Amino acid sequence: MRTRFAPSPTGHLHIGGARTAIFAWLHAKAQKGKFLIRFEDTDKERSKQEFVNSILSSLSWLGIEADEEPLFQSSRQTKHKEIALDLLNKGLAYSCNVSPERLEEVRKIQQQNKQQPRYDGFSRDLNLPHEEGNVIRFKMPLEGETSFEDKILKKISINNKELDDFIIIRSDGSPTYNFCAAVDDIEMEITTVIRGDDHITNTLKQINIFNALEADIPEYAHLPMVLSPEGKRLSKREGALDINEYKKMGYLKEAMINYLIKLGWTYKEQEIFSEEELIKYFDIQNVNSSAAKFSQKLLDFYNNYYLKESDLNSLYAYIENNFSLSDKFIQNPKKIEIIDLLRVSSNNIIQIIEELTFFHDDPELTEELLTLIKIDKDLLEKFKFELEEVNFNDKLLIGVFLDNFLSKNNLKFPVLGKPLRLILTGKPKAPSITDLLFLLGKKNCLERIEKFLKI
RNA sequence: GUCCCCUUCGUCUAGCGGUUAGGACACCGGGUUUUCAUCUCGGCAACAGGGGUUCGAUCCCCCUAGGGGACGCCA
Numbered sequence: 001m002r003t004r005f006a007p008s009p010t011g012h013l014h015i016g017g018a019r020t021a022i023f024a025w026l027h028a029k030a031q032k033g034k035f036l037i038r039f040e041d042t043d044k045e046r047s048k049q050e051f052v053n054s055i056l057s058s059l060s061w062l063g064i065e066a067d068e069e070p071l072f073q074s075s076r077q078t079k080h081k082e083i084a085l086d087l088l089n090k091g092l093a094y095s096c097n098v099s100p101e102r103l104e105e106v107r108k109i110q111q112q113n114k115q116q117p118r119y120d121g122f123s124r125d126l127n128l129p130h131e132e133g134n135v136i137r138f139k140m141p142l143e144g145e146t147s148f149e150d151k152i153l154k155k156i157s158i159n160n161k162e163l164d165d166f167i168i169i170r171s172d173g174s175p176t177y178n179f180c181a182a183v184d185d186i187e188m189e190i191t192t193v194i195r196g197d198d199h200i201t202n203t204l205k206q207i208n209i210f211n212a213l214e215a216d217i218p219e220y221a222h223l224p225m226v227l228s229p230e231g232k233r234l235s236k237r238e239g240a241l242d243i244n245e246y247k248k249m250g251y252l253k254e255a256m257i258n259y260l261i262k263l264g265w266t267y268k269e270q271e272i273f274s275e276e277e278l279i280k281y282f283d284i285q286n287v288n289s290s291a292a293k294f295s296q297k298l299l300d301f302y303n304n305y306y307l308k309e310s311d312l313n314s315l316y317a318y319i320e321n322n323f324s325l326s327d328k329f330i331q332n333p334k335k336i337e338i339i340d341l342l343r344v345s346s347n348n349i350i351q352i353i354e355e356l357t358f359f360h361d362d363p364e365l366t367e368e369l370l371t372l373i374k375i376d377k378d379l380l381e382k383f384k385f386e387l388e389e390v391n392f393n394d395k396l397l398i399g400v401f402l403d404n405f406l407s408k409n410n411l412k413f414p415v416l417g418k419p420l421r422l423i424l425t426g427k428p429k430a431p432s433i434t435d436l437l438f439l440l441g442k443k444n445c446l447e448r449i450e451k452f453l454k455i
Numbered sequence: 456g457u458c459c460c461c462u463u464c465g466u467c468u469a470g471c472g473g474u475u476a477g478g479a480c481a482c483c484g485g486g487u488u489u490u491c492a493u494c495u496c497g498g499c500a501a502c503a504g505g506g507g508u509u510c511g512a513u514c515c516c517c518c519u520a521g522g523g524g525a526c527g528c529c530a
Contacts, residue, residue, distance in 0.1 A: 008530045043529055100528070107526090116457040117526060135528060153460065162458055162526090170528040177530045200459060201525045224461075225523065233523075259467095262479090266468060269478045288468070290461050291523060298467060298480050345492055406489065413489040421491075429491050 001033030003192040005059075005066075006181065008040040009051035012242035013058040015294055016196065016226045016234050019260040023223060023284065024194040025064045026261065030282040036188060037070040042180055044074070058243035062253050063275075071188065073180050080175035083183055083213070084136055084168050092212045093168060095130035096123035096137045118164035136169035138179070138209065146204045151221035152287045153197070158204050166205060178202055182209035190218050194284065197222040221284045224291045226263060231293060239294075250323065250349020252310065255303035262298075264288045272305065300347040307343045307352075312336060319349055328360035334439050341431045341439065355430075359440065362448055363426025365455060372428070375419035377453060379409070383416065384449045387442070395438040402434060423452045 005021040007013065013021070028035035037059075041047035059065070087093040098119075107117035119137070128134065140163045147157030168179035175183075181202070185193065193203070203220055210217045228238035246256060258273055265288070267273070267281045307315070316336050319325065329335055338359055339352065346352045363369070383405060390401045406413060417433050424436055424445060437445055 006530090010530070040530060046529070103528090111456060114456050118457090156459075158459065164526090167528055172528080174528085176528070181530085196524090197460065198524050199530090202530085204459085222460085227523075229466085231522065263467065266478095269469070271479055292467065295466055295480075301480055344494095403489080411489085414491090415489095417490045427491090431492075432488080433490065 001028065001031045001191050002036065002189055003028050003033065003194055004036040004038050004185070004188060004190055005064075006038040006040050006195070007055050008043065008046075008177075009048060009055060010043065010046040011051055012244065013055045014234065014240040014242060015260070016240070017055075018058065018062065018243050018256070019226060019263060020194065020196055020223055021059060021064055022062065022257055022260050023221075023265075023287070026278055026282045027192065027194060027221070027284050028067075029279045033191075034067040035064075036068050036190075037066040038184060038188065039070060039072045039074075040177060040181065041072055041074045042175060042177055044174070047074075054242065054244060058247075061243070061247050062257060071184065073184060076180070076184060076187070077175065079187075080180050080183055081169065081173065084175060084179065085130075087138070087168070087212060088130060088136055091139075093136050093138050094124060094126075094165075095128040095134045096165075096167075097128060097131075097134045098122050116162065119166070121165055124165060132173075133171050135167045135171050137165040138168050138205075138212070140165050140205075140208055146207055148203065148207060148217070148220055151192075151219060151284050152224075153222055153289050156200060156204075156222075158201075163205060163208070168209075178205050179209060182206040182213070182215075185218060186210070186213060186215045192221065193218050194221045194223065197224055221287070223287065224264060224289060227291050227293045229293050229295065234294065247322075248350075250319075250352070251299070251303050252306045254310075255299065255306040258306070259299045259302045262302075263292050263294075272302075304343075304345075304347050307346060307349075312340055315339065315343070319352070323349055323353060325353065326357075326360065329356060332360065334441075338439055341435055345429075345431075358425045358427070358430075362444075362451065363422075363424070365426075365452060369422060369426060370455070373419045373422045373452070375416070379411075379416070380419075380449060381453060382409075383420075384446060384453070387437075387449075388446060390442070392438065392442040395434060398437050399434045402437075420449075424448050 003024050005024045007017055007021075025035045027033075039047075039052055041052075056070075084093065088095065103119065106120055110117045123137070124139065130136065141160045143160060145157050145159050146163065147155060150156050166178060167176055169175055185206075200222055203222070207217055226234055228234050228240070230238070232238050234240040243256075247253075254275075257275075257278075261273065261278060261282075262271065265282070265286055267286065270277075273281070313336065316339050319339065320330065332338070338356055342352045342355050346355065386401070386405060391397045405411075406416065418428075420433060421430050421436065422428060424430075424440060430436060431439075
């Protein structure tokens with residue numbers, strides 16, 4: 001079994017494309033088949049090397065590697081033309097000299113008559129000699145229907161009258177997508193095509209190319225679209241980000257894959273899957289047939305989960321190697337414990353990094369912050385005095401001290417805890433006070449309390 | 456407009472003729488932590504509408520509505 005992911009390098013890889021790639025890759029792994037990559041770069045104007053690199057780096061971040069060298073469609077132009085000419089000679093395609101202007105006119109009239117705008121077959125039986133400047137169109141069957149059994153959507157069919165004679169060779173001599181895709185799928189011996197369901201009409205066209213070329217038709221699985229939270233098509237305007245951006249924001253690839261695969265696929269009532277489990281359980285036929293909306297919150301849930309579950313030292317190394325940490329933090333002997341504490345309540349690594357600034361930078365005592373801090377300064381003075389004697393080497397001792405201090409002074413925890421947290425971190429939301437005192441260290445704690453008392 | 460596809464809690468979904476319609480996220484509440492958070496327990500919440508078929512429809516068929524997609528000398 002051989003499948004492929006075939007992006008056009010005209011933009012970055014976003015959520016939708018990444019999901020398609022993951023499904024195809026997983027299907028290959030689950031079936032012990034081959035996963036291939038083909039760049040559909042037949043649009044010379046819009047295809048850019050920059051995007052090839054970007055897509056490849058996104059895929060490699062996700063751990064998706066092709067089993068053979070990626071194929072560039074443009075490198076096969078000569079072959080494509082040759083096959084198109086062959087079709088022309090066999091009478092399965094024909095030369096056409098209808099101008100784009102006339103085409104547009106025809107479409108306008110068809111619209112007005114409430115018909116589907118399409119090429120009307122004007123040159124189909126004219127037998128024009130193929131001259132430079134003409135296009136070559138594929139001869140669609142005029143009767144019957146084209147249908148296939150989709151792995152996900154089940155039977156899909158269309159009346160052949162709805163399909164028009166589409167162009168396979170442009171007037172400049174270059175071959176077009178629908179033609180190249182079919183030819184290359186044959187060449188690459190693709191047995192399973194997995195792509196978005198926006199390709200359904202292309203599939204119907206391509207099946208006819210397969211037939212004309214007397215090739216076996218691959219099996220198809222059309223993935224329902226991923227929609228924006230508003231239910232619109234995912235696009236830059238609708239907030240579709242380059243996958244590389246998620247990496248930069250500190251999403252883990254495991255989270256990304258788990259989220260994306262669960263967007264449409266289920267196995268029993270399991271929510272969390274290791275790569276091994278995915279390969280073991282994945283079955284393309286269990287993919288849901290309806291479109292799904294992208295949910296940042298669910299992605300965050302998965303990321304938080306993997307942040308908490310991943311090996312602490314590896315996570316730290318990953319953060320240090322891929323994100324910019326301040327020298328002060330890197331020199332902090334308790335840095336790993338700090339990360340361990342913060343990851344529990346963070347959705348991504350950037351959030352962790354933003355949170356950890358207070359460990360080495362004193363919080364700014366702004367007006368706003370000061371109004372939030374409500375504490376008796378004499379009490380705080382006393383607390384500071386006693387804190388100086390505490391052994392900070394042991395977190396447990398700090399906890400004991402806190403307990404004693406509270407009960408000795410007959411205080412409820414929040415009376416001291418709330419203002420203390422604000423003074424030490426500048427934030428109302430932070431880890432537990434004991435952890436905070438321990439990880440901040442005695443010197444920092446005393447200094448910050450002192451700083452506040454002096455105001 | 457024409458054709459194709461889709462329609463279960465707010466969101467992702469399970470269900471494949473008989474279920475108290477299940478799970479997860481989110482949200483809300485209780486408990487733990489003399490702490491906001493974490494953790495834990497619990498709660499809220501859905502079969503788009505109308506016709507059939509059937510003893511019985513979330514499930515099968517038809518219609519309507521809504522959503523998405525395609526309609527390029529883009530891919």
